[in-house]
Amino acid sequence: MPKSRIIYVCSNCGAEFLKWAGKCEACGEWNTLKELRITTSDGGSGKREASQPVSFDQIQQEGFSRLMTGISEFDRTVGGGIVPGSVILLAGDPGIGKSTLILQACDKITQMPSNNSLLYVSGEESAEQIKMRADRLGIKAQNLQFLAETNIDSIVATIDKTKPGLVIIDSIQTMCQEDIPSSSGSVAQVRACALKLIEMAKTNHIPIVLIGHVTKGGEVAGPKTLEHLVDCVLYLEGERYGTYRILRGTKNRFGSTDEAGVFAMTETGMAEVKNPSGVFLQERKKGATGSCVTATLEGTRTFLLEIQALTSLTNFGYPRRTASGFDFNRMQLLIAVLQKKARLKLDNQDVYLNIVGGFRIREPACDLAFCLAIASSYTGKTVDPEMVVLGEVGLNGEIRSVSKPEKRIAEAEKLGFKKVLVPAFSQQPQVNSHCKIIKVRTIQEAIEKALQK
Numbered sequence: 280m281p282k283s284r285i286i287y288v289c290s291n292c293g294a295e296f297l298k299w300a301g302k303c304e305a306c307g308e309w310n311t312l313k314e315l316r317i318t319t320s321d322g323g324s325g326k327r328e329a330s331q332p333v334s335f336d337q338i339q340q341e342g343f344s345r346l347m348t349g350i351s352e353f354d355r356t357v358g359g360g361i362v363p364g365s366v367i368l369l370a371g372d373p374g375i376g377k378s379t380l381i382l383q384a385c386d387k388i389t390q391m392p393s394n395n396s397l398l399y400v401s402g403e404e405s406a407e408q409i410k411m412r413a414d415r416l417g418i419k420a421q422n423l424q425f426l427a428e429t430n431i432d433s434i435v436a437t438i439d440k441t442k443p444g445l446v447i448i449d450s451i452q453t454m455c456q457e458d459i460p461s462s463s464g465s466v467a468q469v470r471a472c473a474l475k476l477i478e479m480a481k482t483n484h485i486p487i488v489l490i491g492h493v494t495k496g497g498e499v500a501g502p503k504t505l506e507h508l509v510d511c512v513l514y515l516e517g518e519r520y521g522t523y524r525i526l527r528g529t530k531n532r533f534g535s536t537d538e539a540g541v542f543a544m545t546e547t548g549m550a551e552v553k554n555p556s557g558v559f560l561q562e563r564k565k566g567a568t569g570s571c572v573t574a575t576l577e578g579t580r581t582f583l584l585e586i587q588a589l590t591s592l593t594n595f596g597y598p599r600r601t602a603s604g605f606d607f608n609r610m611q612l613l614i615a616v617l618q619k620k621a622r623l624k625l626d627n628q629d630v631y632l633n634i635v636g637g638f639r640i641r642e643p644a645c646d647l648a649f650c651l652a653i654a655s656s657y658t659g660k661t662v663d664p665e666m667v668v669l670g671e672v673g674l675n676g677e678i679r680s681v682s683k684p685e686k687r688i689a690e691a692e693k694l695g696f697k698k699v700l701v702p703a704f705s706q707q708p709q710v711n712s713h714c715k716i717i718k719v720r721t722i723q724e725a726i727e728k729a730l731q732k
Contacts, residue, residue: 287312288466288504313466316459346395346445346486349387352542352551353380355578356526357511358534361445364484365533366477368451368506370491371515376524377490379416380515380542380549381447382409386418388445395444396422398437402429402453402463416548429463431456431472435479443485448476451489451505464492473505506530517637523558524549525638527577538578556583556694559636565664569656571729572667572696573648574687575640581690583667585635586645588652590628598627604634605649606641613650613672620676621650621722623657644681646672647700650722651729660730666698666717667691668729676722678702688712700729 287296290313294305302309345360354360357367371377385397397420401409406425413420424443428434431454438446448454452464454472461467473489480487489509506512510532517524526540541552552558560583563570569588574581593599602610610632617623630653634640647670655662662668669687671679680702681687688699692714703718719725 283316285314285316288315288470289313290466315467315470346388347391348384349391350380350384350540350551352526352540353384356513356528356538356540358531358538361486361488362510362533363486364480365486365510366473366480366508367486367488367511367513368491368509369488369513369515370493372493372519374519375515375517376542376544376549377515378412378449379544380526381449381488381490382413382416382418382420383548385423385445385447386413386416386420389420389422393444396424396441397445397447398424398426398441398443399447399449400426400428400434400437401449402427403450429453429455431475435475438479438485439483442483446476446480446485446487447490448487449490450492451476452492469505470508473508477508516639521637523552523636523638527639535578537576539580555636556581556690559584559638560694563635566661568659568661569652571648571652571655571662572691573645574667574669574690575638575642575645576683576686581686582638583690583694584638584640584645586648586652587633587635588649588656589631590625590653590656593627593629598625599629601630602632604637604639605632609643609646610649612674613646614653616672616674616676616722617650617653621654621726623654625653625657628657643671644669644687646670647678647722647725651725654726655730658730662729663698663731665696666700666729667696667714668700668725670700670702670719670725672722678704678719678721678725680704688714688716700725 287299289303289305289311294303296312299312303311345362347354347360361367369377385399388395388397405427409425426437451469451473455463455468456471459467459471476487479485511528512530514527514529515524516527522543524542524544526542528536528538530536541555542549543552560572563585571586572583573586574583600610614625614630618625632649648668650672651662651668669681669684671681673679684701689712691699692712696714698715698717700717700719703720717728719728
């Protein structure tokens with residue numbers, strides 16, 4: 280007889296507990312433990328036959344080839360194409376362009392000589408609604424089959440019967456399994472449906488793309504274990520009413536997680552941006568205070584971005600700090616360094632930071648650019664418009680070295696910049712550049728050399 284037991288799973292971190300509690304002991308979040316019923320078969324204590332392991336050097340990859348979508352920005356982000364049998368989770372805010380990007384990828388795949396048949400499963404929209412969007416985007420996709428279904432058993436049976444070259448599930452939160460007594464989107468449903476799809480993908484070597492919703496905090500809705508189960512997790516970021524979108528990978532078992540694809544939302548869908556640095560800097564106003572250009576690395580690519588800062592006298596007793604595209608705690612740290620080591624009186628100044636184009640910077644190599652943008656706005660002096668700034672800022676005001684300075688300098692020279700401000704302790708870049716290399720040791724020295732009188 281099958282046996283069932285109840286456990287409680289944290290929807291934030293995926294930790295499991297035998298008893299319910301108001302606070303998750305693993306991640307510290309409140310009211311995140313959800314009830315999950317697990318059914319197990321009574322297999323008894325009898326002996327089972329041993330499985331036969333396979334020697335690692337005898338495993339061969341016969342006929343292995345990645346499925347190329349024809350969208351280079353997407354293919355680069357997933358590691359050079361979609362691996363057969365892999366499961367990809369694509370997440371993003373509502374209306375950001377997830378379904379649009381996937382439809383365009385399906386259109387490109389069906390136009391390839393391999394003549395792959397694709398299956399698009401939707402639990403949110405009807406066939407007429409999907410067709411309306413496809414017509415607006417100019418998508419033909421003759422080999423694209425559509426299925427409006429939410430029952431996961433029916434979907435798995437359809438995949439097993441048709442054997443498509445790629446399956447799109449839009450979205451995983453709408454799928455359900457009948458024998459689980461909970462609504463669609465719950466922890467139990469999302470987990471069970473994902474496991475069935477993953478088993479189907481691995482058994483038949485069929486790649487599956489799961490489109491997922493995100494919470495207000497920007498994370499994938501449902502259990503955190505969903506991100507651990509899939510092979511690749513992609514986030515489509517950007518301002519909903521802005522032009523540019525950034526496709527970023529946070530997990531990839533078959534490639535790097537440092538790559539990023541840049542798209543522009545147009546009337547005909549998502550257009551690839553081949554030269555993101557030039558696009559992000561094309562509207563830059565030279566000679567403006569509070570503006571500084573830096574270079575950040577995303578995998579194998581280098582992006583030149585404009586950092587904007589604005590300081591103004593606060594009207595309240597406590598100054599306001601706001602950062603867009605940059606970690607707020609890191610911003611507070613840099614402001615403290617400017618106050619202590621550069622003698623800038625920012626304790627009565629509201630400080631606003633912004634990265635032009637909706638980009639997000641996570642590496643500390645752009646710290647010095649943020650500091651110089653703030654100093655420029657506060658002093659009213661401009662940063663040299665022909666200069667790119669690199670460097671990590673320490674708590675003692677020292678400027679620390681950055682990784683791969685030669686790639687950053689080469690990108691700066693390609694876009695016409697004449698000077699590069701770098702840490703004095705970094706190794707001499709191995710690049711034949713015509714840019715003037717200016718080395719600095721401290722934040723105060725950087726302000727003196729970068730700000731124009």
